[in-house]
Amino acid sequence: MAQEVRTAAQYPPERPDSGERTTARPTYLPPTDIYETPEDIVVLAEMPGVAPEDVDITLERRVLTIRGRAAERRHPGYQQIHAEYSSGDYERVFTLSEDIDRERISATHKDGVLHLILPKAESAKARKIALKAG
Amino acid sequence: MPLLGFAPYGFDPFAELRRMQSEMNRIFSGLGAAVTREFPPVNLWLGDNSVLVTAELPGVGRDDISISLLEDVLTLEGERRPRQEGEVRWHRRERSYGSFSRTIQLPFRVDPDNVQARFDNGILEIELQRPPEDRPKKIEIRAV
Numbered sequence: 351m352a353q354e355v356r357t358a359a360q361y362p363p364e365r366p367d368s369g370e371r372t373t374a375r376p377t378y379l380p381p382t383d384i385y386e387t388p389e390d391i392v393v394l395a396e397m398p399g400v401a402p403e404d405v406d407i408t409l410e411r412r413v414l415t416i417r418g419r420a421a422e423r424r425h426p427g428y429q430q431i432h433a434e435y436s437s438g439d440y441e442r443v444f445t446l447s448e449d450i451d452r453e454r455i456s457a458t459h460k461d462g463v464l465h466l467i468l469p470k471a472e473s474a475k476a477r478k479i480a481l482k483a484g
Numbered sequence: 485m486p487l488l489g490f491a492p493y494g495f496d497p498f499a500e501l502r503r504m505q506s507e508m509n510r511i512f513s514g515l516g517a518a519v520t521r522e523f524p525p526v527n528l529w530l531g532d533n534s535v536l537v538t539a540e541l542p543g544v545g546r547d548d549i550s551i552s553l554l555e556d557v558l559t560l561e562g563e564r565r566p567r568q569e570g571e572v573r574w575h576r577r578e579r580s581y582g583s584f585s586r587t588i589q590l591p592f593r594v595d596p597d598n599v600q601a602r603f604d605n606g607i608l609e610i611e612l613q614r615p616p617e618d619r620p621k622k623i624e625i626r627a628v
Contacts (some may be wrong), residue, residue, distance in 0.1 A: 383576065384575035384576050386572060386575060387573075397606075398605065398607050399540070399606065427530035429529065429530050431591070432500070432526070434526050435526075461543055463543040463565070467518035
């Protein structure tokens with residue numbers, strides 16, 4: 351085995367400042383990769399157990415909110431004897447530092463991972479002011 | 485906080501106790517401390533004559549998972565491939581990539597010809613049956 355993968359972290363259930371959630375299930379922070387290319391900001395968020403139709407993404411000004419609701423998985427006739435993970439919902443909020451072209455945002459959700467491409471706005475690129483040396 | 489992992493093989497009541505203890509420590513310490521765990525995390529469910537293994541494998545393709553069975557030991561192997569291409573500037577990296585291997589000791593011997601595996605939305609479910617000859621037999625008590 352060349353390299354062993356370990357889960358990045360066990361994220362604690364979120365403690366929201368604005369009161370409790372109505373559902374009694376835990377809410378997790380999905381482990382997320384964010385990288386930038388010259389054209390886009392790319393977000394990859396891990397939400398195992400969440401179906402594509404249960405992903406909810408909003409972008410309000412520069413605040414990006416990702417929510418995922420995992421379907422309740424029942425196993426009738428089975429009794430749990432060992433637990434290393436528990437299903438719950440996912441929620442995470444990021445503040446973006448770039449202006450985004452909202453019309454061209456694309457999102458896909460495959461194998462429990464959300465792949466979000468946020469293209470940088472042309473206006474933001476044009477507004478950059480170059481510093482001259484000296 | 486103590487870094488207590490899980491027993492790599494199957495169900496161990498002491499491992500369960502340690503897990504509960506570490507869970508308590510985690511809750512009461514109020515820390516979001518990064519605790520490295522075995523990948524993938526696995527849940528085990530016991531039925532009447534079957535056992536169900538579920539594992540969280542987000543971002544791993546169906547073709548990148550290999551499941552093998554030897555007697556009562558189940559092995560999950562595979563690789564998670566990175567998706568980004570070319571030169572990029574990282575803002576944060578919280579997901580890990582590479583190959584993984586996890587061995588799970590099942591509570592009983594299972595029938596290798598009667599295994600069902602499903603994979604959807606990053607959750608793998610493997611249902612294994614106890615062979616008919618191994619099932620407990622009910623013994624009648626005859627009246628004297």
